[in-house]
Amino acid sequence: MITTLVFDIGNVLIRWDPVAPFLPHLGDRDSVQAFLDRIGFRALNLRADGGESFADLATEIADPDDRALFAAYLPGYAASIADPIEGTWALMDRLRARGHAIHAITNWSAQTWPLGLATHPRLATAFGTTIVSGIEGVIKPDPRIFALLCDRAGVAPEDCLFIDDSAYSIAGALASGMAAHRFTDPETLERDLTARGLL
Secondary structure: OOOOOOOEEEEEEOOOOHHHHHHHHOOOOHHHHHHHHHOHHHHHHHHHHOOOOOHHHHHHHHHHHHHHHHHOOOOHHHHHHHOOOOHHHHHHHHHHOOOEEEEEEEEOOOOOHEEEEEOOOHOOOOOOOOEEEEHOOOOOOHHHHHHHHHHOOOOOOOHHEEOOHHHHHHHHHHOOOOOOEOOHOOOOHHHHHHHOOOO
């Protein structure tokens, strides 16, 4: 029986827009996207989520102008997480009121996690247990990160419903024995939670 909800954070509770920190430097979204594609930003960021530092990652960018621009990510990071997804927060409050335990597993850099907490202070108190990949050195969908959550929270995988927007992370949760919901929007999540008898 599901008693525990395990939430991803980025693009489930807070929108992540990696374009935003670079807009003051490049002026429009198309130019920023071309830059991100050129340096392989998604792959670099995932490695940061796994524990590597942005300074070390920058050394792999050959073009000095691109390398300097990449360095603007951390100072501008708050712009990338400016918008909470309030509908999901409201659902989480309702789940908590029903007595369900609420935890989180997030792929998030150890360097940017404090900036996330500063931008959205309620992240610090929203969850019983929070597993941050960059701090632990393991990222979703690695089964070890799901096992780590279960160990620290004192729950069994079969007691958990994992909520994430990534198909890869959902596959990892299912393989670990958790039920899972691939997040698209709060309304669809609400319908699933209701159908499961959790709301």
